[in-house]
Amino acid sequence: MSGTLYGIGLGPGDPELMTLKAHRLISSAGVIAYPAPDTGASFARSIAADVIPAGVREIPIVVPMRVDRFPAKEIYDTAAGEIAEVLDSGADVVTLCEGDPFFYGSFMYLFERLSDRFPIEVVPGVTSLTACAAQLQRPLTSRNDVLTVIPGPLPDDDIRTRIESAQAVAIMKVGRHLKRLKALLAAMGLLEKAGYVERASLADQKVHRLVDLEADTAPYFSMILIYKGDEAWTLPPFCSS
């Protein structure tokens, strides 16, 4: 009887946005795995740090943080092999995932290597999408709105067409594309409809209307939300931006 591979969504960063189920499974884990950069701490592990039991076996999946180098095939082959050995022994492996495992998550690289051989349970988590909407104090979607989620690296023409045809838009992975995206949204007359959130729900988060944002670069964990409805929108004065 093999063990189960769990992919656990931890939410956007605030440990309190973890689900009760994530908390239970991590608390009782014997083996955990998580993505980690080659320098610095693992973001996923840091979210769960207070819940991880002492003496747990840890399998960090160290992926160098180079842009456009995903996925690193050999790294995931090796990690999947190590995890498979644990599962074959009958023990479970709890994989810590930022946000939700299946929403632009690296868990898929383990999933595609192991799902034909082992039982896998994915525990969904709060995504950055709704965490950012909460911080911007504006509904993301309502009634029969169409929502489109667009990765920031896509070309301008593509992004423009997609924004034009949706009522609500999220642009993910803003990062080094911020300056270009600001120019595009200004040309489309949408700057005042756009909100910007960086490191949502963390102590050092930033929340701005895009029109007020002076920076031209952003960290990887940043997002632009556009709501094209007619409602006027301002960040309320009691907002934590």
Add this chain to the structure above:
Amino acid sequence: MSGTLYGIGLGPGDPELMTLKAHRLISSAGVIAYPAPDTGASFARSIAADVIPAGVREIPIVVPMRVDRFPAKEIYDTAAGEIAEVLDSGADVVTLCEGDPFFYGSFMYLFERLSDRFPIEVVPGVTSLTACAAQLQRPLTSRNDVLTVIPGPLPDDDIRTRIESAQAVAIMKVGRHLKRLKALLAAMGLLEKAGYVERASLADQKVHRLVDLEADTAPYFSMILIYKGDEAWTLPPFCSS
């Protein structure tokens, strides 16, 4: 000093998919509000039932379940008035919301009536979107996929165009549109790429490939997810469908 209005995302239905923050705020609530049908129990309240303290004041927002009658202006005016009185007295009000308050949620009807007068904090929750992906055992989005979320009531031509231009598609609010949507996806050759989930994460959930689904009608809480990638996809034999 007025109280704060909390909009609390409870996740898709399994009480264990509530966040720790939702759990803390509901546990210590003095006044709760929640949407309720005119007959039967409130789904939102049922998710939180085991956490609601004894003796709490309850404000059910009773909305008759008629299709296409949303929003019921007078009902929300009255509820907002009652909630405003509590907030004016200095007490907080914790509003229970299925899924996430700002993701197709009725909380927006309170938010738009009260956000200019009172501090509001939205606590994001796990959406049905990623809960369904977890149950279908298939990544929702990866790499630079574009995701489009489409309400099922939209017309066929509109839905077709939007599906054609995205890599990943979620069709929400399937309900009485199931037969029409199945025919559309069959005509587009996408039946085998589509998964169907009803009442995700609840004890009586249903999980099917759409091609295997014989029903022609679905409950309101049902969703179709389409992933157009080249990967073959079958529900694994150990899936709980």
